[in-house]
Amino acid sequence: MDEAGGRERLVSALMRRLINIKPGQGAAFMLGALPLIAIFLLYVQAAAERSAANAADKLLPTLDKMGESLSRVAFHPDVLTGKVLILSDTIASLQRLGVGIGIATVVALVLGLALGVVPLVRATLAPIIATIAVIPPIAVLPILFIVFGLGETSKIVLIAVGIAPLMIRDLAAHVAALPNEQILKAQTLGASTWQLTLRVALPQALPRLIDSLRLSLGPAWVFLISAEAIASDVGLGYRIFLVRRYLSMDIILPYVAWIALLALLMDVILRGISREVFPWYHGKGK
Amino acid sequence: MSEILTFKDIWVEYGEKIVLERVSLSISEGSFVSIVGPSGAGKSTFLRLALGQEAPTRGQVLLDGKALLPQCDPDRGVVFQRYSVYPHLTALQNVLLGLEFAKSPFLGRLYGKARRDAIQTATDMLTAVGLQHNLNIYPSALSGGMQQRLAIAQALVKHPRVLLLDEPFGALDPEIRLEMHDLILRLWAQHGLTILMVTHDLQEAFKLATRVIKVDKRRHDPHAPHRYGSGIISDVTPDKTKPVPLDVTTLLLPSSDEV
Numbered sequence: 001m002d003e004a005g006g007r008e009r010l011v012s013a014l015m016r017r018l019i020n021i022k023p024g025q026g027a028a029f030m031l032g033a034l035p036l037i038a039i040f041l042l043y044v045q046a047a048a049e050r051s052a053a054n055a056a057d058k059l060l061p062t063l064d065k066m067g068e069s070l071s072r073v074a075f076h077p078d079v080l081t082g083k084v085l086i087l088s089d090t091i092a093s094l095q096r097l098g099v100g101i102g103i104a105t106v107v108a109l110v111l112g113l114a115l116g117v118v119p120l121v122r123a124t125l126a127p128i129i130a131t132i133a134v135i136p137p138i139a140v141l142p143i144l145f146i147v148f149g150l151g152e153t154s155k156i157v158l159i160a161v162g163i164a165p166l167m168i169r170d171l172a173a174h175v176a177a178l179p180n181e182q183i184l185k186a187q188t189l190g191a192s193t194w195q196l197t198l199r200v201a202l203p204q205a206l207p208r209l210i211d212s213l214r215l216s217l218g219p220a221w222v223f224l225i226s227a228e229a230i231a232s233d234v235g236l237g238y239r240i241f242l243v244r245r246y247l248s249m250d251i252i253l254p255y256v257a258w259i260a261l262l263a264l265l266m267d268v269i270l271r272g273i274s275r276e277v278f279p280w281y282h283g284k285g286k
Numbered sequence: 287m288s289e290i291l292t293f294k295d296i297w298v299e300y301g302e303k304i305v306l307e308r309v310s311l312s313i314s315e316g317s318f319v320s321i322v323g324p325s326g327a328g329k330s331t332f333l334r335l336a337l338g339q340e341a342p343t344r345g346q347v348l349l350d351g352k353a354l355l356p357q358c359d360p361d362r363g364v365v366f367q368r369y370s371v372y373p374h375l376t377a378l379q380n381v382l383l384g385l386e387f388a389k390s391p392f393l394g395r396l397y398g399k400a401r402r403d404a405i406q407t408a409t410d411m412l413t414a415v416g417l418q419h420n421l422n423i424y425p426s427a428l429s430g431g432m433q434q435r436l437a438i439a440q441a442l443v444k445h446p447r448v449l450l451l452d453e454p455f456g457a458l459d460p461e462i463r464l465e466m467h468d469l470i471l472r473l474w475a476q477h478g479l480t481i482l483m484v485t486h487d488l489q490e491a492f493k494l495a496t497r498v499i500k501v502d503k504r505r506h507d508p509h510a511p512h513r514y515g516s517g518i519i520s521d522v523t524p525d526k527t528k529p530v531p532l533d534v535t536t537l538l539l540p541s542s543d544e545v
């Protein structure tokens with residue numbers, strides 16, 4: 001009976017156009033997991049084959065090997081410093097990332113609002129921000145190193161300078177695109193420019209800022225790891241580039257997976273905050 | 287009745303294109319004026335002038351005898367066809383907003399007793415438009431008619447000298463429209479409002495307004511239609527003792543002395 005129902009559904013699915021066949025929640029989850037599982041299995045298979053052919057293979061380390069190296073290098077307190085490497089790397093990287101992103105977000109919020117709301121500010125600052133935005137941030141990294149030294153500052157500045165222009169422009173465009181009716185209406189309700197910014201533009205800018213922050217996380221990681229690769233003595237990017245000299249895929253791969261996990265987590269948290277705090281933005285009228 | 291809003295020999299031009307020419311009109315306090323006319327005739331332009339969204343190329347708009355600054359101010363309330371309410375605020379917050387702007391210049395928010403008083407005022411206003419059961423709902427969850435009710439409440443809580451409406455019921459179903467007619471007539475009478483309303487619907491204009499103004503081109507040059515602007519081609523006071531006639535177009539034919 002169940003089988004007949006399944007067949008019926010299958011037949012009805014096949015008769016519709018492809019664009020109209022939508023997976024349910026469970027099916028979507030399964031479909032999404034499929035490529036991940038496939039890649040994982042492929043890797044395990046390939047690693048096993050290579051290690052059978054050559055036990056000293058470095059390119060595709062088996063899971064056992066990775067676990068072993070990780071516990072030796074990353075999880076075990078270092079004899080010299082007494083610190084757990086992966087922990088201190090993670091803390092250092094997240095700190096740089098957090099401060100850099102934080103600065104970029106605050107700057108984007110203030111400038112984005114000012115540009116979006118006040119035509120005079122837009123006329124004055126939009127061209128220079130557009131100019132800065134087209135400069136590849138990595139190209140100014142040497143300048144940052146010269147100006148701010150090789151310490152934390154230049155890495156943080158790189159992240160902030162790298163992602164801020166886009167966030168500013170996105171937010172300014174979003175605020176400027178608020179229906180003119182809203183702006184006129186606020187004035188008929190007696191709003192000053194400041195009150196209008198605070199009560200009309202700001203609350204509608206915030207969820208958009210979170211969106212653009214989520215999109216900027218990827219580039220932010222790129223800038224972080226680039227800066228760490230070039231000049232650092234701790235950090236996830238630093239570690240990866242350090243062990244590269246010894247072809248230590250058994251360290252690099254778990255580090256990359258760990259970075260991916262951290263990035264994913266940040267994205268999920270930001271999305272959750274947005275849905276919780278701005279229900280109206282996600283089409284939930286309560 | 288005293289004059290509240292006066293248009294003095296107004297011209298509106300956009301570059302080569304003349305939209306309004308030689309428009310003079312004075313509106314007395316407490317009247318309900320409806321502006322009708324074909325699409326593109328300049329009805330909304332008329333309203334934008336009164337709102338202060340635009341300044342005329344020539345001429346003056348006076349409110350209570352004083353020339354208007356070309357910006358919107360709280361002595362003129364407005365309801366547009368759409369986008370009049372804030373999607374990020376609940377119904378109550380939407381109406382509170384005008385009260386908060388007035389009393390809290392820096393934060394734009396009220397606290398404590400001031401807030402409780404404002405909530406009372408806003409709730410009364412929402413009750414007057416029939417939204418007392420939807421105080422804490424976001425506009426996206428309100429129907430089109432309810433959103434317009436909210437927009438009206440939001441404007442009226444500021445007690446504007448003139449209420450400007452640009453096709454406020456244009457996007458609503460016929461039945462909801464009738465409900466809105468009752469509502470706006472009731473509020474107009476209760477609050478002693480002066481209303482200037484643009485509409486496409488002649489029946490609506492004659493049913494609601496104490497004065498119907500038709501805006502259209504007086505002259506027409508077939509080779510250069512943009513050379514002539516629109517003016518007021520008829521100015522009619524509907525007889526409120528009789529029902530609205532089925533065909534009202536004849537009532538709006540240009541009066542001979544105008545041409």
Ligand SMILES: Nc1ncnc2c1ncn2[C@@H]1O[C@H](COP(=O)(O)OP(=O)(O)OP(=O)(O)O)[C@@H](O)[C@H]1O
Binds near residue numbers: 323325
């Ligand atoms: N900023 C502008 N620049 C140039 N032309 C404009 C501008 N604003 C309006 N117009 C023109 O002025 C004319 C009158 O516009 P208006 O919006 O007042 O018409 P309307 O009578 O309200 O029409 P509708 O019934 O379609 O709303 C139109 O031809 C329009 O194209």
Ligand SMILES: [Mg+2]
Binds near residue numbers: 329330331
């Ligand atoms: Mg119009």
